[in-house]
Amino acid sequence: MNPESSSSRYRVILPRGSVEPTTPAEEGKPKRATTACRECKRRRTRCSSQYPCSECAAHNRECIFDENADRRRKVYTKMTQNQLEYYRGFLERLLQSIRAADPQQLETLIGVIRQESSSYDDIAVVVGEILGDGDNQSAAIPDYT
Known part of the structure; x- marks a missing residue:
């Protein structure tokens, strides 16, 4: 086997122009809510964690966020x-x-x-x-x- 022919089968991998890691927002991924409202939890739907969240606003539901539900937050601590x-x-x-x-x-x-x-x-x-x-x-x- 000729070494030149074996190396031509593989594509060359080059680094990107920027070597800095990108954040999820820059990659276009939606930001995940850290705490869902009660209705989104109950219905198991995706919550936007704004007040009112997009799900509750779209379906005219009462949007309530329980600060004590997320045990990682300062309020619970x-x-x-x-x-x-x-x-x-x-x-x-x-x-x-x-x-x-x-x-x-x-x-x-x-x-x-x-x-x-x-x-x-x-x-x-x-x-x-x-x-x-x-x-x-x-x-x-x-x-x-």
Whole structure:
């Protein structure tokens, strides 16, 4: 075999004029929505993530974006951080009340904690009474919804 004939069978590959990588927008690909509205999620349609999105506008639907649905967003992270701060403070106050309580107060506190129907507010009232500040809980219980 002749080396010249074998090299002519392959096409020559040359680099592009620009070696810099292109972004998806430059390649003409549509930008994907990071979070779809509720209707697009429910109907499993492509959402443009504008308000109102193109699907909801075209079909005259209510377009609602749930900020808490995307757990990668700052809103969800901030909400989780606030919940953790609240429960840490709640636990610290509970420990303080256990340390400061006399045996009768401790029995009352344990009784409230053991009741399945007790809420954090019920426990906070007893903790506040033991610590002498009543129901002066500084922050409200974070909302999970």
